[in-house]
Amino acid sequence: MEESIPFPSAEGGFYSRGKDDANKVQDAIDNGKKIVDDLRENPPRFEIPQIKIPKIERIQIPEIKLPDLPEFEIPEFKIPELQDKDKPIPDPKIDKPKPIPVSKSLERQLRDLELSECGSISFGISYVTKRIGEYFDEKTRSFQQIEIPSSLDEVMSLHLAWASKQELDTSGISTLAWLESGGATGSIYNENLGNNVTYRAYQGIGNAIRADGSPGIRGYPNYYASQSIIEVTGLTTKTAINSILNSFTFNGRTPEVYRLDVSNSSNKNCPLGKPPPLPDPPPDPPPPDEDCDCMAKCCPDIDYRKIKAFIDEAISKLDLVAAIPISWQIRNEGNRPQLVIQCAEENGVDKEGNKKYKSAKYPISVPHWDGSPGDKISLPSYIKGNYEGIYTLSDNSKVTINAQNEIECKRILNAIKPHISKKYLKDAYFKGGLIVRDEPIKESRVKPRYGRYFKNGQKNNKPDWRVDFK
DSSP, rough: OOOOOOOOHHHHHHHHHHHHHHHHHHHHHHHHHHOOOOOHOOOOOOOOOOOOOOOOOOOOOOOOOOOOOOOOOOOOOOOOOOSOEEEEEEEEOOOOOOOOOOOOOOOHHHHHHHOOOGGGGEEEEEEEEEEEEEEEEEETTTTOOOOOOOOOOHHHHHHHHHHHHTTGGGGGGOOHHHHHHHEEEEEEEEEEEEEOOEEEEEEEEEEEETTSSSSSOOOSSSSEOOOOEEESSSOOHHHHHHHHHHTTHHHHHOEEEEEEESSOOOOOOOTTTTOOOOOOOOOOOOOOOOOSSSSSSSSSOOHHHHHHHHHHHHHTTSOOOOOOOOOOOOOOSSSOOOOEEEEEEEEEEESSSSSEEEEEEEEEOOOOOOOOTTTTBBBOOOEOOEEEEEOOOOOOOOOEESSSSSSHHHHHHHHGGGGBBBGGGGEEEEEEEEEOOOOOOOOOOEEEEEEETTGGGGOSSSSSSEEEEH
């Protein structure tokens, strides 16, 4: 016996609704299958629309007729004939290349020019320093100066301005004379940079001025310029010279070159300069005109060579050697009284056996000469040469003598000293050394012949009186 289980009415409602929804889904599926089957049996057809381009008719361009040009005749052209057929046609003017001028800077000449054809080479260098103060260094327990670089132009402009204010003659003040007025220290050393690049250095004393341009080093600021002479002993090519100059560079500073000397500047391949051309020899006298009827129409028979020989002989007998007073620029002004002694080279003997002399062209300047034109003074002869002796007086003026050696130098100096004012001999001192030059001084015996006295030194280059030596 089956027994039915009753269920609530709400549950029956849900059951009925779910059955209806399932039927709807089944109907939708069946309907979709029919649509797919219909599309398979009757696929859709699509037509691509065709674009029709309108027909454009070509524009008719009207025909243009050019106007007729008038006819003309080209005139006939003829090349003109030369008026003077025999006259040569000049060549066209061609500008020749101009040579590059030689730089006035001595450093640029050393660096840029090939001086190996100029013989031996030496040059002077200088470092210029401006001292602006000093400080105490705890490490060295000493005072150290505060220095900055300066230049020779700055120093010389200050010194010349000071000399002008003092109404001094500035014509004799030059960079070379100012730097080398202190003389040499005697310190010489040789340097070898390799590859036969060698040189010899001669250390000088240098010079100094104060801030106002006056000589001296007391007070700050002041300027000091060192001085050295460099003699090239190895290769003298441009590369070697540049190597030597570069060897003096330190802390970015290079020295200034203030002098340049070569032994053979007249060589045709030396770029530093050429000697002036020799004048043409005088022409031979014209032959006499045998067909001439009168002397007025004939050329006179003049022998120009005899005239020149006569003039040369007359000039050789004149005393054309100038005596010029010098200045000592370190202390005081340079216009001090001085006697310029003129020495002449011995030149054999005459018929009577008396010594003959050449022109008196070797000077010795003696400051503070204590004498008069009527004095009878005998100064000995000596052998001049490459030993330079400097006798410095108490006011820093100097007697400079170039002799063969120290003995010869002091021999003539001792003969001169008694004629110098005694008050300037106190604390005077002597120093000397062998000076090496591009062209060494010829060693020969010379004799003081006479002296010219300048009371005011360089203020007046005309001597006040003359004294002759026995």
